[in-house]
Amino acid sequence: xxxxxxxxxxxxxERWERDEVYKTDMYDFSKPKFYxxxxxxxxxxxxxxxxxxxxxISNDVVSRMKRMQGYNVLHPMGFDxxxxxxxxxxxxxxxxxxxxxDKNIATFxxxxxxxxFSYDWSKEIKTHEPEFYRWTQWIFEQLYxxxxxxxxxxYVNWCEGLGTVLANDEIVDGKSxxxxxxxxxxLMKQWTLNIPAYAEKLLxxxxxxxxxxxxxxxxxxxWIGKSVGAEVEFKVENSDLSFRVFTTRADTLFxxxxxxxxxxxxxxxxxxxxxxxxxVDDYIAACxxxxxxxxSELNDNKTGVFxxxxxxxxxxxxxxxxxxxxxxxxxxxxxxxxxxxHDTRDYFFARxxxxxxxxxxxxxxLDEAAYVGDGVHVNSGILDGLNVADAKEKIIEWLESxxxxxxxxxxxxxxxxxxxxxxxxxxxxxxxxxxxxxVLEENLxxxxxxxxxxxxxxxxxxxxxxxEWKNVExxxxxxxxETSTMPGTAATAWYYMRFIDPxxxxxxxxxxxxxxxxxVDLYIGGAEHTVGHLLYARYWNQxxxxxxxxxxxxxxxxxxxxxxxxxxxGEKMSKSxxxxxxxxxxxxxVGADTLRVYEMFMGPITEAKPWNTQNIEGSKRFINRVxxxxxxxxxxxDEPNKNLEKLYHKTVKKVTSxxxxxxxxTAISQMMIFMNAVSKESIFPFExxxxxxxxxxxxxxxxxAEIWERVFDDKNLIDYQPWPDFNPELARDDExxxxxxxxxxxxxxxxxxxxxxKESVLKRAREAVEISTADKEIYIPNKIVNFIKK
RNA sequence: GCCGAAGUGGCGGAAUUGGCAGACGCAAGGGACUUAAAAUCCCUCGGGAGCAAUCCCGUACCGGUUCGAGUCCGGUCUUCGGCACCA
Numbered sequence: 001x002x003x004x005x006x007x008x009x010x011x012x013x014e015r016w017e018r019d020e021v022y023k024t025d026m027y028d029f030s031k032p033k034f035y036x037x038x039x040x041x042x043x044x045x046x047x048x049x050x051x052x053x054x055x056x057i058s059n060d061v062v063s064r065m066k067r068m069q070g071y072n073v074l075h076p077m078g079f080d081x082x083x084x085x086x087x088x089x090x091x092x093x094x095x096x097x098x099x100x101x102d103k104n105i106a107t108f109x110x111x112x113x114x115x116x117f118s119y120d121w122s123k124e125i126k127t128h129e130p131e132f133y134r135w136t137q138w139i140f141e142q143l144y145x146x147x148x149x150x151x152x153x154x155y156v157n158w159c160e161g162l163g164t165v166l167a168n169d170e171i172v173d174g175k176s177x178x179x180x181x182x183x184x185x186x187l188m189k190q191w192t193l194n195i196p197a198y199a200e201k202l203l204x205x206x207x208x209x210x211x212x213x214x215x216x217x218x219x220x221x222x223w224i225g226k227s228v229g230a231e232v233e234f235k236v237e238n239s240d241l242s243f244r245v246f247t248t249r250a251d252t253l254f255x256x257x258x259x260x261x262x263x264x265x266x267x268x269x270x271x272x273x274x275x276x277x278x279x280v281d282d283y284i285a286a287c288x289x290x291x292x293x294x295x296s297e298l299n300d301n302k303t304g305v306f307x308x309x310x311x312x313x314x315x316x317x318x319x320x321x322x323x324x325x326x327x328x329x330x331x332x333x334x335x336x337x338x339x340x341x342h343d344t345r346d347y348f349f350a351r352x353x354x355x356x357x358x359x360x361x362x363x364x365x366l367d368e369a370a371y372v373g374d375g376v377h378v379n380s381g382i383l384d385g386l387n388v389a390d391a392k393e394k395i396i397e398w399l400e401s402x403x404x405x406x407x408x409x410x411x412x413x414x415x416x417x418x419x420x421x422x423x424x425x426x427x428x429x430x431x432x433x434x435x436x437x438x439v440l441e442e443n444l445x446x447x448x449x450x451x452x453x454x455x456x457x458x459x460x461x462x463x464x465x466x467x468e469w470k471n472v473e474x475x476x477x478x479x480x481x482e483t484s485t486m487p488g489t490a491a492t493a494w495y496y497m498r499f500i501d502p503x504x505x506x507x508x509x510x511x512x513x514x515x516x517x518x519x520v521d522l523y524i525g526g527a528e529h530t531v532g533h534l535l536y537a538r539y540w541n542q543x544x545x546x547x548x549x550x551x552x553x554x555x556x557x558x559x560x561x562x563x564x565x566x567x568x569x570g571e572k573m574s575k576s577x578x579x580x581x582x583x584x585x586x587x588x589x590v591g592a593d594t595l596r597v598y599e600m601f602m603g604p605i606t607e608a609k610p611w612n613t614q615n616i617e618g619s620k621r622f623i624n625r626v627x628x629x630x631x632x633x634x635x636x637x638d639e640p641n642k643n644l645e646k647l648y649h650k651t652v653k654k655v656t657s658x659x660x661x662x663x664x665x666t667a668i669s670q671m672m673i674f675m676n677a678v679s680k681e682s683i684f685p686f687e688x689x690x691x692x693x694x695x696x697x698x699x700x701x702x703x704x705a706e707i708w709e710r711v712f713d714d715k716n717l718i719d720y721q722p723w724p725d726f727n728p729e730l731a732r733d734d735e736x737x738x739x740x741x742x743x744x745x746x747x748x749x750x751x752x753x754x755x756x757x758k759e760s761v762l763k764r765a766r767e768a769v770e771i772s773t774a775d776k777e778i779y780i781p782n783k784i785v786n787f788i789k790k
Numbered sequence: 791g792c793c794g795a796a797g798u799g800g801c802g803g804a805a806u807u808g809g810c811a812g813a814c815g816c817a818a819g820g821g822a823c824u825u826a827a828a829a830u831c832c833c834u835c836g837g838g839a840g841c842a843a844u845c846c847c848g849u850a851c852c853g854g855u856u857c858g859a860g861u862c863c864g865g866u867c868u869u870c871g872g873c874a875c876c877a
Contacts, residue, residue, distance in 0.1 A: 215794040219872055222793060227876075247877060260877095302875085327875050336877045344791095345875055412876050530872065564871085601815070603803055607796085608870070615802060618815040624829095666804070669814035676814095739810045744858050746810065778857055784809045788857050 003627035005591030009702045013113055021719055022118040024074050026500065026513055034071040035517055036063040037496055037556075039525025039533070040078045040125070042488075043104035044085060048111045050581045050599070050611060051565030051573055055524040057596050058562065058605050058662055060117045062522060064698035065659050067118070068723040074517060075118055076499040078125030079105050080492055082485075087424040090454040097424045097454070101128060111583060116592045116701045118719075123502045127491035132498060133426040134445035135508040136491050139540065140418075141429060141440045142547065148194045151430075151438065154417065155264065155330060158186035163456030164421040165190070185288045191428060191484065192415040195539050199224050199411040202538055211558035213606075219530040225412025230396050231333065232405035234259060236271055237310040237319060243267055246332045246410050250399070251391035252339040253315045254380040255360035257350065260304060261335045262328040263287045271322065273308030280305055280324065287326045302327050302349040313337075314404040315395070316381065325349060332410055344370045361388065416536065418486060421461035423454050425485030431472055433479035446481075461485070492533050493540040496520050496555055508549070515551045527561035534559075560662060563608040570610050581611060593700035594620045600664035600699060622668075623703060625675055626696065629684065630707045641683040645730060647674055648688045652726035655695045664699070671696060691724035740765040741786040742774075754782060761785065 016022060036059050041052065063075040079101075086097035105126065112119070125132055143149045156165045161181025165188070195202075203224050206217045229248035236242060245259065261268055263284045272280045283305045304325030311320050320337075327345055328336050340350035340357040347370035350357050357366055360380045364371025377383040382398065383391040399405035419428070427448055429441035449469035454462050463483035464470065470481050494508070500517045501509035537555060544550040566572060567579035574580065586595045598619035603609045630636065651674045658667035674692060678684050690712055697704035697718050708718035733754060738761075740748045748768040752761050758779055765785040766772060774787035 213794090215872075218793060222873060225876065229877080245877080249877075327877095329876065331876060338877090343877065345877075348875095410876075527871070601802085607803095609802070612802065612816075615816050617817095618802095621830095622815085628830095665802090666814085669804075672814055737810085741809090741858080749810075776857065778809090780809060784858085786809085786857055 001632060003591075003624055003631075003703065005593065005702065008706045009114070009116070009587075009592055012702050012705050013116070015705075016118075017113075017121075019717075020122070021717060022075070022120050023122055024072060024120045026074070026517070028072050029516055031070055031072040033074065033517055034063070034066045034522075035074045035500075035520045036066070036522045037075075037499070037520045037524070038077060039523070039529065040080050040127075040492070040495065041108065042080045042083050043101060043108050045089075045100070045104055046575060046580070047104070047107045048583055049565075049573060050583050050586060050595075053115055053583060053595075054565060054599050054605060055526075055560075055562040056112070056115070056117060057599055058560070058664065059522060059524045061600070061659055061664060061698040062662070064118055064701065064719070065656075065723065067719060068694065068698075068721060070722070074123075074499065075120060076123040076125070076502075077112060077117070077119040077121070078123075078495065078499070079108065079127065080488065080495075081105065081126045081128040082425045082491065083488055084422070084424075087422055087454060090424070094452055094454075096450070098128065101126075114587050114592055115583065115596065118701070123499055125495055125498055125502055127495065128424070130445040130447050131503070131505070132495075133491065135498065136426050136486065136494070137429045137441070137444050137446060138508065139494060139544070140426075140486070140490070141444075143193060143543065144430075144440060146547075148197065148543070149191060149418065150194065151189055151191050153187050154190040154192060154415075155185050156188050156190060156417070157183050158188065159183045160459075163459065164461075165417075165419070191418040191430075191482075193418050193539075195416045195536075196411055196413050198539050198542055199226065199413050201542050202413075202535065205538065205542065205554050209554055209557075209559075212556075213527075213559065213561060216527065216530050216534065216559060216561070220535055223413065223531040223535065225410075227410050227412075229408055229410060230392075230399060230405050231408040232314060232337065232399060234311040234314065234320075234335075234337070236267070236322070237312060239271070241267060241270065243311075243335045244333045244405075245335045245337045246408060247337060248410075249339065249342065249388075249392075250395045250405070251377065251380075251383060251386075251388055252342045252360050253313065253337065253395060254377075254383065255339040255341050255358045256313055256318075256320060256337040257340060257356045257358055258321045258323055258338045259311055259335065260323045260325045260328045260338055260349070261307075262330050263324050263326055264330045265324070265334045268307065268324055271307055271309040276306060276308035280307060283324065302345065302352055304349060304353065306353075314399070314402075321355075323349075323353070331412075331414070340370065341366055342370055342372055344372065346370065416539075418490070419484035420487050421456055421483075422485050423448070423451065423462040425487070426490060427463070427485055428482040430482040431474060431479045432482070433474065433477045435477055437477075439474060439479075441481075489533055489536050493536040494544070496523075496537070497541075497544075497550065511549070511551075514549070518550060519552045519554060520556045522558050522560070523556040524560045524562065560606065562605050563603075566608060566610040568611055568613070573611070581613075586616070590616055590620050591623070591702070593703045594623050597623060597668060597700055601668045603665055605662055605664065619668075622672055622675065623700060625679060626693075626700075626707075627703060629675065629678055630689065630693070630711055633679075633684075635678075635682055635684045636686060636689045636711065637683050638686045639683050641681055641685050641688075643681055644677060644685065644688055646733065647677055648691065649726040649730035650732075652691060652695060652724050653728070653731040656723070656726070659698065668699070694718065694721055694724050736782055738782065739784055740768050741784065742769050742771065743788060744786060752782070 038056050038059050063073050067073045081101050086100045089100040090097040127133060140149060159166050159181050166183060203221065203226060206220060209217065227248050229246055230250040231244050231246050233242050233244050302325060304323045307322045307324060309322045311322050313320055338346040338349065340346040341359045342361055359366055361371060361375040361377055363373050363375035374388045377386050377391050383395060386394060396407050427446045429444060429446040431439050431441065433439060449466040451466050453465045456462050461483040470483060472479055472481060497509050497514060500513050504510055541550050541555040542553060545553055571577060583595060594616065598616045601619055651670050654670045655667045693704050693707050705718050735751050735753045737749050737751050739746045740750060750764055750768050762777060762779060771787060775790050776788035778786040
């Protein structure tokens with residue numbers, strides 16, 4: 001009888017759903033908890049491809065094992081359902097973006113269910129539903145009340161063609177990624193969240209995450225970009241104006257030969273001399289057209305113009321020309337002191353504009369490049385003779401004692417731009433009253449209004465078209481609602497808490513439940529979220545921790561990034577390349593269990609690996625072999641079989657620890673070895689047969705559930721069975737073959753018992769290679785013997 | 791450029807702390823069963839020399855440490871991922 005996977009899978013999908021087998025009783029605190037979370041997907045129109053489930057399957061295997069091991073497991077799924085494609089659909093068709101979203105969610109849900117995931121669907125979250133985003137808005141309001149949310153003018157990437165602000169990664173070659181419209185810098189009032197205020201906590205928190213990948217922690221450290229240096233004040237000559245520069249190389253102050261302000265610096269207009277005004281204005285206008293991307297292309301072609309003004313170097317009263325240049329960013333103080341001898345960018349700029357280069361540190365060749373290394377200071381007054389580290393310390397002390405500057409810690413991390421000129425997002429719950437007051441919406445959720453016209457017009461967001469919604473009156477005062485919405489990353493910055501109590505309508509979650517269930521024990525999702533989602537999520541969690549709402553400092557205990565799934569020839573899988581494989585087609589052809597086994601057998605989950613349709617054959621044969629051993633053969637008997645004893649215990653041991661470590665490919669390999677051995681035997685002892693099918697069940701839940709019901713217990717599901725034990729004594733070999741080397745070359749092999757007496761092993765080893773003495777005998781228990789003869 | 795990860799048969803990949811390199815699987819070749827095919831089962835399968843026992847070479851490249859290196863150290867090259875004028 002063949003394994004009829006289609007009927008069997010349908011049967012068990014129905015059974016699991018009907019009996020709510022995977023529903024978690026959140027208030028059952030009698031068992032230890034395990035929270036296994038997948039990064040929730042955006043429900044795109046394309047549906048899932050075979051790459052997505054790699055992470056989901058991994059987490060499902062662990063969840064299913066943990067349940068059988070007696071944990072109370074929370075394993076939820078949901079959808080990050082606000083987003084651009086739905087909005088684009090609405091603009092194009094005039095239909096509500098929710099229609100498109102609901103349709104896609106239905107497709108995704110269907111696909112996920114076919115894969116046999118043990119999600120508790122009763123806790124499903126859709127981030128576009130008011131029941132959920134009510135609390136996203138609530139968190140925003142708390143941030144506002146605590147002074148972390150501000151509405152202020154920001155330079156943004158404005159795209160007239162799309163009528164919206166774009167993030168840097170939505171711009172390619174100065175044009176919008178979608179549509180290819182030009183993008184320019186524009187000063188607009190935007191909501192921002194003060195994530196830099198949490199820079200230090202976000203940085204130190206990383207040290208408490210031993211189960212995070214190093215690359216992710218490094219990525220966040222670099223993104224936060226802490227640097228310790230000094231802020232130094234430069235006075236503008238013949239005026240009472242001054243500006244501050246930040247430098248990590250205060251020791252090179254004596255080598256400064258000019259200063260550069262960024263074109264947006266507020267001082268530029270006030271200090272530019274009449275003779276230079278035309279040149280400066282032209283330059284500023286040209287810069288506004290450039291995007292951040294263009295400006296940040298690292299090259300030696302540094303542009304800039306002289307303002308005509310001079311400033312005074314506080315350490316030696318030298319007169320330095322003030323330039324503007326777009327290689328200086330509107331970040332930090334927006335101004336730098338230039339030391340061309342010891343900074344590569346300053347060096348290029350000085351060369352391009354014939355500015356002087358003055359050495360203050362020995363080393364390198366200044367005719368060829370700036371010297372940025374350590375060395376003895378020269379031409380530096382009080383610093384002469386010191387190395388870089390000592391000189392830094394001394395000059396900062398000197399500056400501080402004279403009030404000319406101070407030690408300063410700087411972070412690259414910028415404010416979180418929180419406004420989007422879009423419809424399909426969470427409304428920002430703010431009203432601007434006629435009397436100038438800004439007030440928060442009291443009745444949350446503030447729902448999105450129904451509309452028919454989703455297009456942005458006249459530089460205003462789409463919600464501006466909802467006149468009735470927008471114009472409000474509060475306590476007799478007229479006002480207008482904020483018409484921008486929140487970015488996509490807002491919901492995912494906290495959704496992991498909502499899964500714990502998704503239908504609570506008095507708090508974002510019951511504090512008692514949060515305390516029991518946080519943090520997430522295993523979080524699986526793509527490495528592309530290293531500095532986006534994962535940093536914002538840590539920020540909101542830390543903020544909510546400080547408010548006493550989140551019970552933990554860090555929300556995700558263990559983090560795993562699945563490697564990218566590539567096409568058959570190692571290329572990226574994408575719609576445009578036409579090499580996307582739909583899991584539905586694979587499931588139709590070979591069944592969900594085989595697909596799950598294959599995806600886990602391909603290799604370590606963290607590695608990128610190519611899809612290979614032919615290789616599925618091996619997983620299919622394995623599943624079919626399991627079926628014939630249990631259903632077709634007549635070898636499962638209540639009799640012992642010594643031949644399988646050790647292998648069985650070894651297999652239980654290895655599969656258990658491999659699942660725990662997410663090393664599924666080696667677990668499967670071990671199960672294949674076991675099955676191969678079983679098919680050569682005529683007796684498959686009852687207990688081993690039971691134990692093995694339990695080991696297989698997290699990985700291949702359909703066939704395992706069916707076999708369990710048919711062969712062992714037709715009333716109680718396999719999911720409720722305890723995880724098999726192994727006997728450590730039996731899980732190790734009694735005897736082992738070890739090589740005997742002479743001068744590190746293998747000359748013989750002998751069988752020894754495990755932990756056999758050293759002298760006895762050496763004696764037999766000597767006999768095996770026919771030597772009586774050696775200059776040196778190396779003996780590693782149970783591993784190797786090596787005789788060294790000169 | 792900086793940060794991170796990796797480089798092992800025809801292919802996907804195994805290899806506790808340094809201790810038999812190539813587990814498991816795919817493909818390939820040979821055989822059994824079959825009227826035939828599919829399915830299944832058995833054998834071979836890193837390279838070279840040899841009738842053979844056996845020997846030599848082999849984990850990107852060069853060097854080092856060690857009785858012993860895929861694994862540790864120094865240097866080089868390549869690939870992938872992330873960040874990029876942050877003063």
